[in-house]
Amino acid sequence: MSANLINSQSKLSYNMERPIVVQISDIYYPFLATVGVPANVLTIIVLARGNCGLSKCITCYLLSMTVADFLVLLFDVILYEIKNVYFPYSFLNHTPICSLNLVLIFASIDCSVWFTVAFTFDRFVAICCQKLQTKYCTERTAVIMIGVVTSLSVLQSIPVYFVYVPREIIDNVPWSCYVKTSFYTSPLWAALMWLRSILTPFIPFILILLLNALTIRNIILASRVRRGLRGNKTVEKHNDPEMENRRKSIILLLAISGSFILLWIVTLISYVCVHFAEIQFLAEDYNSPFTILEQSGYMLSVLSSCTNTFIYAVSQRKFRHELYNIFKHPLNLIISLFK
Numbered sequence: 001m002s003a004n005l006i007n008s009q010s011k012l013s014y015n016m017e018r019p020i021v022v023q024i025s026d027i028y029y030p031f032l033a034t035v036g037v038p039a040n041v042l043t044i045i046v047l048a049r050g051n052c053g054l055s056k057c058i059t060c061y062l063l064s065m066t067v068a069d070f071l072v073l074l075f076d077v078i079l080y081e082i083k084n085v086y087f088p089y090s091f092l093n094h095t096p097i098c099s100l101n102l103v104l105i106f107a108s109i110d111c112s113v114w115f116t117v118a119f120t121f122d123r124f125v126a127i128c129c130q131k132l133q134t135k136y137c138t139e140r141t142a143v144i145m146i147g148v149v150t151s152l153s154v155l156q157s158i159p160v161y162f163v164y165v166p167r168e169i170i171d172n173v174p175w176s177c178y179v180k181t182s183f184y185t186s187p188l189w190a191a192l193m194w195l196r197s198i199l200t201p202f203i204p205f206i207l208i209l210l211l212n213a214l215t216i217r218n219i220i221l222a223s224r225v226r227r228g229l230r231g232n233k234t235v236e237k238h239n240d241p242e243m244e245n246r247r248k249s250i251i252l253l254l255a256i257s258g259s260f261i262l263l264w265i266v267t268l269i270s271y272v273c274v275h276f277a278e279i280q281f282l283a284e285d286y287n288s289p290f291t292i293l294e295q296s297g298y299m300l301s302v303l304s305s306c307t308n309t310f311i312y313a314v315s316q317r318k319f320r321h322e323l324y325n326i327f328k329h330p331l332n333l334i335i336s337l338f339k
Contacts, residue, residue: 019286021295028299029081033073036306040070043309046322053318060142061119062312065256068115069305071108075101077302095166095174102177103161110153110200112305116260117204118145123253124211128218156199159192197271201264201301208257219250248315255311263304266297 018026046052047063054062079101083092092098122145126137135141163183166174183189270293286292312319 021286021292025081025295025299026085029077029085029302032302032306033077033082036073036077037070039306039309040066040073042323042326043312044070045326046312046319049322051318051322052312052316054316055137056139057122057137057142058119060139060146061115061122062308064146065112065115065119065308068108068112069308071104072112072302072305075104075108077305080105089175093176095164095177098177099161099164102164103157106157106160106196107153109301110157111150113200113204113260113264114149114153115146116256117207118142118149120208120211120253120257123249124215127215127249156196163189197274201268202271205261205264205268208260212254212257215250215253251315252311255315256308259307259311260304263300263307264297266293267301268297270294270297 043066044063047059047066050056050059052059079092083090092101122137122142126133129136163179164177165180167176167178169175270290273290273293286295313323
């Protein structure tokens with residue numbers, strides 16, 4: 001849990017000269033929303049059309065990841081970060097609404113992370129487990145996995161709603177979200193913190209690294225065997241359709257998984273510092289090196305919610321073609337109106 005999400009009242013009550021990390025975040029989040037929201041909406045439209053040359057199974061996972069990323073940008077970046085800075089006294093800051101939004105933030109982040117794990121495991125099965133592939137790598141299985149991940153993410157985020165009490169009451173209206181005192185002393189809340197830290201991001205981080213390592217190892221071994229069977233080690237890869245398909249699959253997989261690992265590594269380090277190096281959690285000193293590390297990691301992890309669109313555009317030719325078609329038709333319509 002980031003200090004950003006737990007200490008909802010900190011930015012509202014912070015009246016001193018704003019530290020550099022806060023000034024950066026004030027610019028960063030609006031820019032991220034401006035770029036990320038349209039990018040994710042376009043990706044949802046393209047993937048939903050189903051003309052990208054991807055299997056229905058892969059399309060389901062990519063579509064679910066994009067929807068989850070869009071929800072992270074909506075609930076976290078727009079309705080939390082931007083709202084707290086630019087609209088601190090809107091109705092969204094009533095305590096029940098504020099608490100509900102924080103639950104939705106945690107649920108959407110968990111979905112985004114675990115959909116990435118589910119997609120990585122699906123590609124691992126497709127490439128490394130040929131006997132299981134036909135039964136597991138199906139649209140039905142993908143839909144079930146997405147439903148299970150969504151349900152568990154929502155269920156484990158519900159307790160977050162009860163962490164908060166009103167920061168102040170004005171005209172009998174509770175305002176903002178203040179962490180209740182018992183949160184810092186209760187063994188139950190401490191256990192919840194540990195559970196959330198383990199489930200996101202420790203286990204996903206380890207699973208993605210492990211599954212990618214096994215997948216790469218399998219592809220290297222399979223490539224050697226196929227070259228040996230073909231009896232010509234100088235044959236180019238593009239002359240082997242199966243290896244070409246595997247190459248495209250692994251590029252997409254590694255791009256998505258690698259992006260997740262790079263953008264979450266700083267957050268993972270800050271979690272390790274909190275739990276194992278006895279560094280104070282939820283510190284509000286924005287000039288502290290650890291707080292700067294924590295805030296930087298949080299900003300990078302949120303950035304992962306708008307990188308997949310650009311990964312698809314770079315790695316998938318048919319995705320680029322569909323994206324071009326979306327822009328081409330309105331443009332042609334406008335041109336025809338002026339003729």
